[in-house]
Amino acid sequence: MNSSSTTGAAVQAQTESHEHGNGHLAGEVFTYLPLNFTSSSRKTRFLKLLPATNLKDEIRCTIYHSSLDDFPVYEALSYAWGGEVADDPQPIFLSYEQDDSGSMVLETSGERKEQANLGSEGRFQITPSLDAALRHIRLSTSSRTVWTDAICINQKDEAEKAHQIGYMRNIYLEAQRVVAWLGEEKDAMEALKFLGSISWVAPDCSNYIFDEKDTPKWKACDDLFGREYWKRSWILQEVLHHKEVIFHLGIKTISIDDMSANFDKYFFTKLNLASERDSMALNKYKSKDLSELGNWRYDGWFRATATSESAPDTLFTMREQLKNPDAEAPRLSKLLHMYRDQQATHARDKIYSMLCMAKAEYTIPIDYRTREEGGFSTGDIYTITTRQMLTRVLMVLLWVESPDRNIASNLDNGTLPSWVPDYTTKQPLTTRTMHTTYDYFSADKGFPGGLSSKNTDPSLPNNHPLFVVRGIYVACITNTHYTYVIGNWIVKDDFKDFHLLKLIQYDRNPSLRIGTVEGKGGFLPQTSNGKPTLDISFENTSWGPCKAEVGDIIIVAAGCKIPIVLRKHGEQYLLVGGCWLVDKKIKNLRNLQERDDAFSGLMYGDAVKEVETSSIIVEEFILC
Known part of the structure; x- marks a missing residue:
């Protein structure tokens, strides 16, 4: 764990307060230019997150088109959307990249268009969660090229969205690394420090003995591993692979392997504590209500079964299995069952978020159009998948x-x-x-x-x-x-x-x-x-x-x-x-x-x- 690392202007932001530079945000609304993709192309957009010296500075980015087949160098951002943009829109300034002459660089292959004729720069609204992520990962002296779904995909273009989702898994697999935003630090570092103090006496068994004064620390652990990020369906294909993943907690960072090791301590130590609590309850009921003995005896077993079917436990377990880049992709049926409780803004995303990381054995259409628009209802997608x-x-x-x-x-x-x-x-x-x-x-x-x-x-x-x-x-x-x-x-x-x-x-x-x-x-x-x-x-x-x-x-x-x-x-x-x-x-x-x-x-x-x-x-x- 790199507890001393910071991202960009975050340190200065701890002591300064600075208003957004709203001069850029008061003009035109950003307009997407079409990707002009074909069914077989892997064309997408990439975002250059411009540097800032203060966390409060406005977020300014440039955007350009490229293909994964051109081997672009970038990082992929993983985060929880945290609601719809309309619920609490946060403005950023977004424009297409320009060369020294002022012409827009539309593609990395060198295609250029005159900026003045396109009106494609201006305000762009994002969710508070993405706003916080971009502020914390941007650098202070240089730009950072990232891919993030909410900006790099035109969310209002259903055809483009369906096409991009079809190979989104590849976007994360071919990135230099995945940068995952877990949210503000809060008491997460206290939780990780506490878990770091627990040692194993045997595989999956710690030497920890419960102490009442540790209750706040356990709550901090519960909060860390109960964050919304872990509950999101889309994060699975973003981190379940062999590539590097770095979690950001405010200005602090930790690798996914270190986070996994800490979760193991959290999970198995709590399971052991629950078993001890079951034994105490069992002894209590022996002298009171014999009819409840069966329930208490299997309490831990039922709870363990339920817990093992939820993230982040299955997330870390599955990632370990997929660390080998040649590992066979899991079947869709296994993923849908294991991660059923993961959340998605759109009901059909419960299927789509798993489809691209699953073994290719079904023909399930990725289509966000309704029946009235010539597409499918969510019920249709569920029925097609199940059949x-x-x-x-x-x-x-x-x-x-x-x-x-x-x-x-x-x-x-x-x-x-x-x-x-x-x-x-x-x-x-x-x-x-x-x-x-x-x-x-x-x-x-x-x-x-x-x-x-x-x-x-x-x-x-x-x-x-x-x-x-x-x-x-x-x-x-x-x-x-x-x-x-x-x-x-x-x-x-x-x-x-x-x-x-x-x-x-x-x-x-x-x-x-x-x-x-x-x-x-x-x-x-x-x-x-x-x-x-x-x-x-x-x-x-x-x-x-x-x-x-x-x-x-x-x-x-x-x-x-x-x-x-x-x-x-x-x-x-x-x-x-x-x-x-x-x-x-x-x-x-x-x-x-x-x-x-x-x-x-x-x-x-x-x-x-x-x-x-x-x-x-x-x-x-x-x-x-």
């Missing part, structure tokens, strides 16, 4: 479930098919757990015939709202009941509904499929405070989707390793989510690698065996 992934593996169906969405979700004022994930919603801890442990089960083992060929019919549009699943009916849900999966002390408003699990009871009587199942959505009888009097918990009872209802059916589907729950909708079906079928107490949730007889044989392929030995048949279920 293509489902032709390879049905595990994607497990991504649909969320307390935040209805079975059929509304997106862009339209209806999203029930089988298409809404990537703007979060998933419960238990659903993530089902995904993490997915490969330990084999419900579809030996399924005859494989996936349905109807989904790959070339006459179907990519955004067709129906999807066909080949499956075996196995049961009907007869009762449901909510329970907690982690201790109440950890539950905050942000986690509302995400710590809950809907337990289900099911009946394999095939007559229930066409009859009316009586039930009130809860195990009966119950005590006055809503707790079931039966000995049920997530350790000895089947797990269902959070939206499961009495009367929903359970099937084993070709291509899916755990059963799924469907709801009849006319002649078609709505997808509700995945489920675990549990017949007795699970031996150890933390170790599911080996077959556990507590799980129904349906979790391990018994349904397929029944097809071979009885009158049970394989059916086609049309999901809508």
